Ligand code: HEC
C-alpha cells in the first residue's frame with residue numbers, strides 16, 4: 001500500500017509509486033496542452049461538418065459550406081476557355097495593325113503562338129525561329145517574299161515550292177551542273193558574292209577578278225537577286241548582302257549553291273492549321289521580328 005505524500009522540493013503530491021527510493025511526482029498535464037487538444041479536436045469535428053468528409057453508401061457527406069474542388073476546377077476551365085474564346089474572336093476579326101498594337105492581345109499571342117510554333121514550325125526553323133542550315137532564320141533575317149503581315153501570312157498559308165495550288169515558287173538555278181557557267185566562272189562569282197556581305201573580302205581579290213565576278217553576277221544573277229544583291233521579293237531570292245545565310249556563307253557552301261542550285265520547301269499550312277492558328281503564328285513571327293529589330 002503506497003502512501004501519498006508531498007514532495008518537499010517541488011511541492012507536488014507524489015503518486016505513491018516508488019522505485020528504489022525514487023518517487024513519482026503527480027504532475028498533471030499542463031492546462032495549455034489540454035486547451036490545445038480540446039481546441040484541435042473541436043476544430044477537426046467542426047471541419048468535418050463544414051467540408052466534404054464522411055463517406056456514405058451512395059456518396060459522401062458534402063459539408064455545410066458546399067465546397068467542391070471538382071466544381072472549382074470545372075469553373076476555372078470554363079473561365080479560361082471563355083478568356084481564350086474572346087481572344088480567338090479578337091484575333092480572327094482584328095486587323096494586323098490593331099492587333100500588333102494591342103499589348104494584351106500580343107501577350108496572348110506570345111503564349112499561344114509559342115506552343116503552336118514549337119509543335120509545327122520549330123522542327124525546321126528552330127525553337128526560337130533562328131533557323132537551321134537549309135531553313136531560314138525568320139526572327140531576324142530579311143524575308144524572301146516580303147515582311148509585311150499579309151505577305152508573311154500568305155507564305156504560311158500557301159508555302160514555298162509546296163503542294164498548294166497557289167504555292168510561292170522559287171528556284172535557285174544550278175548554274176554549274178546545268179552548264180550555264182563554267183567551273184571557273186562559278187568560283188569567280190562565288191568569290192564576288194562573298195564580297196557583298198563582307199567588303200573586306202574584296203581586298204583579297206585582284207581588281208580583274210572582282211570585275212569579272214561582278215559582270216557574271218550582273219549577267220546571270222541580278223534578275224532574281226537584284227543589281228545590289230539584296231534580293232527581289234517577287235523571285236523569293238535571298239538577300240546576299242546580309243549576315244544571314246539559309247545554306248551557309250562559307251566559300252564551299254556558296255559555290256555548291258551556285259553549282260547545284262537550291263529549292264527550299266516550306267509546307268503549306270492551309271488545311272493543316274485553322275485560319276485562326278495561322279494568323280496567330282503570323283502575329284507570333286511578326287512579334288519576334290519586331291523584338292529582334294529593337
Ligand atoms: C519542313 C520544314 C519547314 C517547316 C515545318 C516550316 N517551314 Fe517555314 N520555311 C521552310 C523553308 C525551307 C523556308 C525557306 C524557303 C526557301 O528557301 O525558299 C521557309 C520559310 C518560311 C518563312 C519566310 C518567308 C520569307 O518570305 O522569308 C516564314 C515566315 C515561315 N517559313 C514560317 C513558318 C511557320 C509559321 C511554320 C510553322 C507553321 C513553318 N514555317 C514551318 C521550311 C519549313
Ligand code: HEC
Pocket residue numbers: 170171172173175189190193216217220221222223224225235236237238240244245246247248249254257258262263264265
Ligand atoms: C531564277 C532566279 C535566280 C537566279 C537567276 C539566281 N538565283 Fe540565287 N537564289 C534564288 C532563290 C529563289 C534562292 C533561295 C533558294 C532557297 O532558299 O531555296 C537563291 C539563293 C541563293 C544563294 C543562297 C543564299 C543563302 O542564304 O544561303 C546564293 C549564294 C545565290 N542564290 C547566289 C546566286 C548567284 C551567284 C546567282 C548567279 C550566278 C544566282 N544566285 C542566280 C534565285 C535565283
